[in-house]
Each structure stands twice: as structure tokens, then as C-alpha cells.
Amino acid sequence: MKNLRPLACVEIDEYDLISAPKANYAELLRLKPSVSIHYDTYLNNFPTIQGIGANPYNNDDSNHLRTCYTGKTIARGKLLKRIVENQTVEFQHFCAYCLSHTRYTIDHYIPKEDHPAYSIMPRNLLPCCARCNGIKGQTWLDNGERVFIHFYNDILPNLVFIQGHLSYFRNLPTIIFTLQQPAGLANDHFRLISEHFTRLGLLQLYKNGINLLISDIKHDVNNVRAMGMEPTVEQIKSLLVQKSTNFKNGYGPNFWKAIAIDLLANSIRFLGSL
Known part of the structure; x- marks a missing residue:
């Protein structure tokens, strides 16, 4: 197992690129300041990210934020392509989660259903196979502890386990x-x-x-x-x-x-x- 390569980017700028052409741009622009705070928490305080609590957004705002990913725009497609192409040749093709199956999907490490602010955040989007994505689903915590490796942020040791x-x-x-x-x-x-x-x-x-x-x-x-x-x-x-x-x-x-x-x-x- 090896770490994936996080995309070198300004995360909130990617949010802007995704938001700009969308029909609900005004709503996404209104939500940007709070999304930026969530991004900062993810990037700067990941060791304690399990304590982020419940989704602070109402249903309408949550749905607006999720459209950043669920709406298949050109900007979204380009971002996902960049994330995949940023990996080594091996991990462009194979799933880092299992090292057994072919990579076909993108996992939201923190589920967009639970925390829609992270729906299109590059650091939260990890290439993986359909099997691992399906098993993991919306699970990332159990009893307040993370239960899956974050292949950008959890540095894998050069030790045989x-x-x-x-x-x-x-x-x-x-x-x-x-x-x-x-x-x-x-x-x-x-x-x-x-x-x-x-x-x-x-x-x-x-x-x-x-x-x-x-x-x-x-x-x-x-x-x-x-x-x-x-x-x-x-x-x-x-x-x-x-x-x-x-x-x-x-x-x-x-x-x-x-x-x-x-x-x-x-x-x-x-x-x-x-």
C-alpha cells in the first residue's frame, strides 16, 4: 500500500470553478464563506476531524452543496480527471483501498450525504474501485473513531504489517x-x-x-x-x-x-x- 497524491490546488478555488456555471450559483456563492471554514478544518485539523459534529446545513442548503458533485458539469469532470491523472500509473488503474481491483469510482471519504460542504473538495475525493466504494458506503466513523485509511492524509509507514x-x-x-x-x-x-x-x-x-x-x-x-x-x-x-x-x-x-x-x-x- 502507498499513499495517493493529493492534488496541488487551492481547494476553495476549485469550489468556485465548480459553482460558477451552475444554475444555483447565487446560493453556492452565499454558502462559500461557511464552506471555506469547513475546508480549513479539513486541511488544518484533520487529526481531530472525527469531532466535526453533525451537518450544520438545512435540507435546501445541503442539496445545493451536493449538486457540486451530483451535477455532472464540465468543470466537475475536469477536476475528477485531474485527481486521477495526478496519481502514479499504478494508482491511476488500481484501487489504493484494496490493491486488488481496478479503479473505476471516486469515494467521498467523508460522505457528502452527512457533510455536504465536502461534496467537491478535492482532498475528500479518493479514487477507488466500485467494490471498496460500495462496502465503505457512507461509513467513516464508528464510536467516534475513523475506520478507513485516508490515503492522502494518513501517512502509510514504510514498515511491513x-x-x-x-x-x-x-x-x-x-x-x-x-x-x-x-x-x-x-x-x-x-x-x-x-x-x-x-x-x-x-x-x-x-x-x-x-x-x-x-x-x-x-x-x-x-x-x-x-x-x-x-x-x-x-x-x-x-x-x-x-x-x-x-x-x-x-x-x-x-x-x-x-x-x-x-x-x-x-x-x-x-x-x-x-
Whole structure:
């Protein structure tokens, strides 16, 4: 896992760009001073953002603010495109929330239904897949604590907190993933990571993906053979180690595929089966 890149912009200026062409511009202009205060809170006091309280706007004003996102204007489309294109190639295509599915949607970290002031705030808009977006839904707090990683604001440590265990069942390899708190990772940070993984069912998702990963590895080895070469066990291991390194460079040290490949690369039984 890696952090997403927040868009370099003046957030309230983006609100202006979205508001200007809309039919309810006068209402959005009237609401701008209070929206600006909410933006400042988000940007400058995020560690305590869970204490923002209830939506202060009435129904009409809330609906006006939500149209900044629900109204599919050219300005809105350009903003979302900039947010996505600001990411690395890997995260333009894959979901940062799960590192398993293709990114197709935008998540409102703080739901626009609960806090419409953040409906079009770039820092609140995170690219993700439809699966994660659907599971998360309007949830971001439980008992006053945040329960999903904010991939702009929660700085992910360069520490390994996912462990894998390789075993065989009916002569087929399987890998069980677990979370383990490494030295140097604060309790609150690990709690948030654990909540994120549990609520999105990521460890089971990764386990379910092992067969396809192994199939891909076999294809890689067969491609080498198709070029007229018969790789040795050591050469296959080197191929896997390089594949894992490439994954870690692109997705971070906790990318499940890299962890799985490291285990497989060090398994004589697996290497001998290829």
C-alpha cells in the first residue's frame, strides 16, 4: 500500500470553478464563506476531524452543496480527471483501498450525504474501485473513531504489517495472510489499518487471489520456455524476486502479491513444480 497524491490546488478555488456555471450559483456563492471554514478544518485539523459534529446545513442548503458533485458539469469532470491523472500509473488503474481491483469510482471519504460542504473538495475525493466504494458506503466513523485509511492524509509507514504463511492442501499451495503490528508503528495507526482491512475483507480477498497469481507465474515461466530456454530453479527464483521487487516499488512493501511471491520464491517445493 502507498499513499495517493493529493492534488496541488487551492481547494476553495476549485469550489468556485465548480459553482460558477451552475444554475444555483447565487446560493453556492452565499454558502462559500461557511464552506471555506469547513475546508480549513479539513486541511488544518484533520487529526481531530472525527469531532466535526453533525451537518450544520438545512435540507435546501445541503442539496445545493451536493449538486457540486451530483451535477455532472464540465468543470466537475475536469477536476475528477485531474485527481486521477495526478496519481502514479499504478494508482491511476488500481484501487489504493484494496490493491486488488481496478479503479473505476471516486469515494467521498467523508460522505457528502452527512457533510455536504465536502461534496467537491478535492482532498475528500479518493479514487477507488466500485467494490471498496460500495462496502465503505457512507461509513467513516464508528464510536467516534475513523475506520478507513485516508490515503492522502494518513501517512502509510514504510514498515511491513502484512505477513503471509505458505502451506499446501491437496498438493496445491495456499497462502494465509495476517496483520501484525511491527515495532515503530503506533497503536492508533495499527488500529486504523486493522479496521480498514477487516471492514473491506482484504485478507480473505488476497487469499482468494493466490490461484490466479500462481497461474500468472506459471505463464511467465512458460513464456521463457517458449523462447527456447529452460530456466534453472535459481533462474526462476531470480525472476520471482525481481517481480516482487517491481511490485514493491510500485505498490509499497505491503502489496499482497509481493508478499506472496517472496514466499513462493523461497519454497523449494513450489519452484520444483514449475
